[in-house]
Amino acid sequence: MAEVRLSEAEVWEVLGGVPDPEIPVISLVDLGVIRGVGYEGDTLVVTVTPTYSGCPATAVINMDIEAALRAAGVAQLELRRQLAPPWTTDWLSAEGRAKLEAYGIAPPQPAGGPERCPRCASGNLHKISQFGSTPCKAQWCCGDCLEPFDYFKCI
Template structure:
């Protein structure tokens, strides 16, 4: 039964799983899903965690398993690959646009306010709501926003 499901279908399914920390983007957008393949009747998914020790990682694995089970796919093996290390370069420009629309400054050396594009921004805290994001404040529109730290 599992063999009738293509890896393309699996990728499409994974694209519907939101990142627990930034629901505007999916775990595929985030770039953590590296490989999807079948061996015999087992589905293998290779994921690379974003920041080491990111507490969201085990939650994401559980989410993947839960979504697959809803489709009747129970023989799934999730492997974690640490090399090459995840980098924000794996995010596409499309994803960076989605982040900006969600009010989060995308990872880049130059930080602009996602609301008004002002370059006059000030860091409030290097550690925002999560370790991956820093809290900034725009000195023009005075809106606080998160910056996804580039790594």
């Protein structure tokens, strides 16, 4: 593919199609880890803030970003890691929160626990463990449908 210079809107569109490797129902844009895109000369610079500094998916995220942008024709690319300010669940898009819930993961809530079961919408919930399938999630269970589910912790 020939090298192209995508507009910033086109870059955001490409990145909006890159799924999070741990929760593939949401994109990296929905997750809020893409902090900025822009050009410095002929080089496209994408700034990425990991969900936390030790996130094991960071390398995969960077590879997926690079692969998507290279497939779109970007030849000169720099990925920058930005740790400050640290990522927060406040950066999740409204669409990302809805996608999490539809996927069966309770989205983060300011009160520190899920409002309702993502499967049956019951509020009869209890925490099983502060640690879930990834460090970003806790394990909860619904007292009505009896299904366990992940809760995306507020960070």
